[in-house]
Amino acid sequence: MNLKNNIEKIVQQLPDNKCRLIAVSKTKSVEDIMKAYEAGVRDFGENKVQELTQKQPQLPADIRWHMIGHLQRNKVKFIAPVVHLIHGVDSAKLLRAINKEGKKIDRKIPCLLQIHIAEEESKFGFAKEELYEMLHDQAMGDLHHVAVKGLMGMATFTDDQDQVRQEFKNLKVLYEALKQEQVTLPDFTMEELSMGMSGDYKIAVDEGSTMVRIGSAIFGER
Numbered sequence: 001m002n003l004k005n006n007i008e009k010i011v012q013q014l015p016d017n018k019c020r021l022i023a024v025s026k027t028k029s030v031e032d033i034m035k036a037y038e039a040g041v042r043d044f045g046e047n048k049v050q051e052l053t054q055k056q057p058q059l060p061a062d063i064r065w066h067m068i069g070h071l072q073r074n075k076v077k078f079i080a081p082v083v084h085l086i087h088g089v090d091s092a093k094l095l096r097a098i099n100k101e102g103k104k105i106d107r108k109i110p111c112l113l114q115i116h117i118a119e120e121e122s123k124f125g126f127a128k129e130e131l132y133e134m135l136h137d138q139a140m141g142d143l144h145h146v147a148v149k150g151l152m153g154m155a156t157f158t159d160d161q162d163q164v165r166q167e168f169k170n171l172k173v174l175y176e177a178l179k180q181e182q183v184t185l186p187d188f189t190m191e192e193l194s195m196g197m198s199g200d201y202k203i204a205v206d207e208g209s210t211m212v213r214i215g216s217a218i219f220g221e222r
């Protein structure tokens, strides 16, 4: 397994300055992360709070740490000072909890809203109606310590490429529509569209992804 080759191969397929590679390093050692770092990667994604907080102090300070997994409200405080972007915000309650921790440390924490685009029940994320309800809720007007920067989504795990493409297209349409939406959140912009993993990133890039989250195609199977 040659990390550097894997990374170069992926990066070549990303449109210049339009789509960023996030190396998903969950379950991988700090040594493996250092290899990817030496190959030029600066964005790393973890899906467990404890793993992120354990690895972060052992690695270079210019790494941007992305929280990509499901996040529990009571664990936000552990990542609040160090996280670059929280991808998996899937409820108004979680957004409030992040705001509360941001306020404590006087930081505005960058977030993406996770949207449920897959067919499977199991995947987390806002349904559309639920999303619009939150975005128009007057109570969201107080959240001055979160900055919503865009959307994140995971396609259905299937060999049906047309289905995956359609799900990414749907997310992109929503992302574009939200650029025009009047919302109550004080800091809401649509700059980042986090979609695409090892198995489907090429489709995601075609459909306008600005961030791909890739683990096994870099580090090998977990």
Ligand SMILES: *Cc1c(COP(=O)(O)O)cnc(C)c1O
Pocket (backbone or CB within 6 Å): 024, 026, 047, 068, 069, 196, 197, 198, 199, 213, 214, 215, 216, 217
């Ligand atoms: C694990 C994970 C990835 C990366 O998956 P690979 O198939 O290994 O590329 C991307 N996004 C999320 C949310 C993940 O949990």
